[in-house]
Amino acid sequence: MKKATALLLSGMMALSMVGCGASDTATTEEPTTDTAAEAEDTTSAPEGGVTIQVTTTYAGEDTNAQNYKDAVAAWEAETGNKVEDSSATSDETFKSRIVTDFEAGSEPDVLFYFNGVDSNQFVEQGKVVSVDEIRETYPDYASNMKDDLLGASPADGVNYSVPVNGYWEGMFVNKEVCEAAGVEVPTADTTWEEFMDICATIKDAGYTPIACSLQEVPHYWFEYAIYNHQDAKTHNTLPTSADDEIGQAWAAGLNDIKGLYEDGFLPENTLTATDAETFQLFTEDKAAFLIDGSWKVGGIESAVDDIENFTVTHVPGMGNRKSTDEIGGLSMGYFITRKGYDDADKQAACVSFVEYMTSDEVVSKFAGTSVTALKNGAKPDTSSFTALGNAALEYAGSFTGISPAVQDNLNEAARAPIFGDMASIVKGSVDAADAVAEVLSIANE
Amino acid sequence: MTARIYKNKKAVPFFLIPAFLFMFVYLYYPFVQNIINSFMHIKYIGTSGGELNTPVLKNYITMIQDPKMLIALKNTGIMIIATIIGQVGLALLFALLVSNIKKGSGFFRTVFFFPIVISATALGLLFNLIFLYDKGMINQILQFVGYLDISTNELIDWKAEHAMFTMMTPVIWQYVGFYFVILLTGLAGIPQELYEAAFIDGGTKWQTVKYITLPLLKNSIATCVVLAVTGALKVFDLPWTMFVNGMSDTWLTGTYMYSKVYSDADYASAIAVVIVVLGVVLSVVVNRIFRQDADYDAS
Numbered sequence: 001m002k003k004a005t006a007l008l009l010s011g012m013m014a015l016s017m018v019g020c021g022a023s024d025t026a027t028t029e030e031p032t033t034d035t036a037a038e039a040e041d042t043t044s045a046p047e048g049g050v051t052i053q054v055t056t057t058y059a060g061e062d063t064n065a066q067n068y069k070d071a072v073a074a075w076e077a078e079t080g081n082k083v084e085d086s087s088a089t090s091d092e093t094f095k096s097r098i099v100t101d102f103e104a105g106s107e108p109d110v111l112f113y114f115n116g117v118d119s120n121q122f123v124e125q126g127k128v129v130s131v132d133e134i135r136e137t138y139p140d141y142a143s144n145m146k147d148d149l150l151g152a153s154p155a156d157g158v159n160y161s162v163p164v165n166g167y168w169e170g171m172f173v174n175k176e177v178c179e180a181a182g183v184e185v186p187t188a189d190t191t192w193e194e195f196m197d198i199c200a201t202i203k204d205a206g207y208t209p210i211a212c213s214l215q216e217v218p219h220y221w222f223e224y225a226i227y228n229h230q231d232a233k234t235h236n237t238l239p240t241s242a243d244d245e246i247g248q249a250w251a252a253g254l255n256d257i258k259g260l261y262e263d264g265f266l267p268e269n270t271l272t273a274t275d276a277e278t279f280q281l282f283t284e285d286k287a288a289f290l291i292d293g294s295w296k297v298g299g300i301e302s303a304v305d306d307i308e309n310f311t312v313t314h315v316p317g318m319g320n321r322k323s324t325d326e327i328g329g330l331s332m333g334y335f336i337t338r339k340g341y342d343d344a345d346k347q348a349a350c351v352s353f354v355e356y357m358t359s360d361e362v363v364s365k366f367a368g369t370s371v372t373a374l375k376n377g378a379k380p381d382t383s384s385f386t387a388l389g390n391a392a393l394e395y396a397g398s399f400t401g402i403s404p405a406v407q408d409n410l411n412e413a414a415r416a417p418i419f420g421d422m423a424s425i426v427k428g429s430v431d432a433a434d435a436v437a438e439v440l441s442i443a444n445e
Numbered sequence: 446m447t448a449r450i451y452k453n454k455k456a457v458p459f460f461l462i463p464a465f466l467f468m469f470v471y472l473y474y475p476f477v478q479n480i481i482n483s484f485m486h487i488k489y490i491g492t493s494g495g496e497l498n499t500p501v502l503k504n505y506i507t508m509i510q511d512p513k514m515l516i517a518l519k520n521t522g523i524m525i526i527a528t529i530i531g532q533v534g535l536a537l538l539f540a541l542l543v544s545n546i547k548k549g550s551g552f553f554r555t556v557f558f559f560p561i562v563i564s565a566t567a568l569g570l571l572f573n574l575i576f577l578y579d580k581g582m583i584n585q586i587l588q589f590v591g592y593l594d595i596s597t598n599e600l601i602d603w604k605a606e607h608a609m610f611t612m613m614t615p616v617i618w619q620y621v622g623f624y625f626v627i628l629l630t631g632l633a634g635i636p637q638e639l640y641e642a643a644f645i646d647g648g649t650k651w652q653t654v655k656y657i658t659l660p661l662l663k664n665s666i667a668t669c670v671v672l673a674v675t676g677a678l679k680v681f682d683l684p685w686t687m688f689v690n691g692m693s694d695t696w697l698t699g700t701y702m703y704s705k706v707y708s709d710a711d712y713a714s715a716i717a718v719v720i721v722v723l724g725v726v727l728s729v730v731v732n733r734i735f736r737q738d739a740d741y742d743a744s
Contacts, residue, residue, distance in 0.1 A: 093689070096707055099490075099707050100707065103489070103490050103707075121489055125489070215689075215690075215692055216689075268578075268600070268602060269578040269579075269600075269602040269604070269605065271605055271692070271693070272578070272602055272604035272605045272692055272693060273578060277577075277578065277579065280579075281579075412707065412708060413707075413708030413709065416708060420690050420704075423692070423693070442708075
């Protein structure tokens with residue numbers, strides 16, 4: 001009896017391993033491309049009952065987090081399909097997670113992600129599907145968009161993603177803190193030197209002038225600090241060396257951030273605080289200024305009781321950069337992954353989902369005050385805008401120059417010597433020029 | 446019947462082969478491949494290394510000159526000492542105390558073991574709140590007792606000013622219970638007759654601990670120390686949750702390796718090799734130390 005039991009158990013053990021293998025094969029087996037070809041007559045209207053995995057950055061304090069949830073619910077109701085959503089706030093951790101998912105073969109079917117060098121890896125490995133390939137089967141895919149604004153991949157110049165809303169970066173202001181400290185809200189005419197004086201006054205009044213976590217999100221200050229040593233035409237260019245004009249501008253910008261740290265204009269725990277902690281300083285009337293993106297408007301609206309106390313203005317400029325020269329553009333879009341597209345059951349649902357999320361109506365709702373790639377342009381409903389929303393609309397209409405964020409030309413590894421080691425730069429243990437040289441060394445590998 | 450089934454060895458491979466295959470596929474093969482990867486140039490993790498690095502030992506040469514790796518090694522050394530003293534030492538103290546009480550020992554066993562069952566990520570978030578700068582538990586208590594000036598909202602940035610302490614405290618706290626259980630099991634194996642004989646001979650509590658308990662518990666302590674040392678070398682989850690990207694120069698070998706995985710996979714492989722080598726060497730050293738003690742005691 002025991003012998004029989006032993007044999008039975010060992011047999012089951014062996015079978016379970018074989019079973020695991022068989023199961024894996026079944027789930028990872030990719031349908032042949034013939035499947036896609038056979039679906040020649042396919043329209044993007046799915047039959048329903050399909051579940052697709054979707055990851056976006058519409059989460060947390062993103063302005064469109066709720067709009068996204070509403071749009072997903074509407075698409076689900078319309079098509080009978082389901083979305084397994086794993087959206088998260090966009091930061092370096094999120095980017096690492098996406099890279100991990102792709103490497104582990106557990107990428108989503110649809111991904112809303114950066115269309116710059118951050119997605120080069122997926123493009124080079126053939127893990128995302130080009131817009132042209134999708135149009136072979138679904139000719140109307142992204143036909144409401146201007147192709148030259150879709151955001152071609154820097155890896156091969158081909159369009160893979162379909163953008164929704166663009167972005168701008170600006171300086172949000174807590175008016176109550178400014179008033180309590182006895183300073184005026186900075187305007188387009190405020191110079192950098194005047195801004196430094198304003199910060200000093202706010203600090204003397206017992207408030208934190210600038211809410212920023214250099215440990216977690218130094219990105220916005222990096223962008224504007226180096227922009228202040230360039231102009232809208234030259235900003236989106238990588239240095240060829242740390243010694244050239246652009247390299248020196250980068251080092252000078254980093255040294256300006258070091259100056260802000262040394263002058264005590266940043267939170268005392270800026271080198272250890274999370275972005276959520278410093279944002280809380282701003283919304284709880286403990287800090288005056290916050291540089292962030294257009295997506296933060298909704299986050300501020302939902303975090304504060306009196307939105308009238310908040311506005312957005314230009315980051316004070318210096319040199320050739322006017323205060324009204326801003327950072328902005330269309331840096332993200334919906335990708336359909338090869339995994340999702342080659343799954344015959346999911347293909348139509350993935351295409352339908354992206355078409356729905358990038359339709360004129362949905363994009364107009366998401367766009368708010370930002371630019372879009374729509375041929376017909378966005379038509380946002382301004383009647384429901386808050387005071388901050390209206391200020392943002394006015395702000396977005398006052399740009400004299402706009403440049404994409406230059407950091408989007410660097411991958412995560414190349415950004416690390418600056419964004420992952422800002423503490424060493426501001427504390428002086430790493431020279432700004434050396435950090436720039438290290439960035440370029442990794443970028444050129 | 447029982448004797449016959451033990452004599453018949455035909456069923457043994459049925460049990461061993463699946464387990465061996467599992468170990469080979471998920472442990473030995475990746476281990477050997479990792480050593481090979483540490484000499485290769487790998488563009489993206491998950492892709493095969495196309496060519497050897499130039500020079501082949503590039504990653505190991507870089508490592509020697511890498512200040513962050515040196516910080517990681519130094520911090521890991523501190524962590525090893527802290528875990529031996531803090532985890533094994535405290536666990537030994539708790540085990541000795543609990544083994545000497547008759548009522549409530551079950552309660553203390555549960556209490557000391559409980560942190561083990563909580564995920565490290567959850568513990569990290571918990572301690573993040575405890576050590577939080579503004580409105581954190583410790584800073585609020587220190588303000589309440591008057592150590593920090595509440596009128597000026599004086600606060601301590603634990604993650605900057607006392608980074609290593611802040612990182613090591615939860616790590617030590619989490620695993621004390623693990624070693625406590627091992628040592629308590631070891632204590633249960635010591636014959637009561639020895640204690641009774643010592644009591645009759647007039648031995649004090651301290652003398653029985655020194656001359657009976659500790660010598661007979663040596664193997665369990667050696668096991669705990671080896672586990673603590675190797676555990677400290679690869680500790681990752683809790684420090685990473687609290688100190689992302691080696692914040693405040695808190696790199697450990699485990700966290701530094703992980704930080705390089707997605708940006709420089711072959712360098713991360715080389716760090717992993719170093720971690721394994723250090724683990725093996727330190728385990729041998731610990732075993733030698735305890736064996737030397739045994740020879741000394743025997744003489």
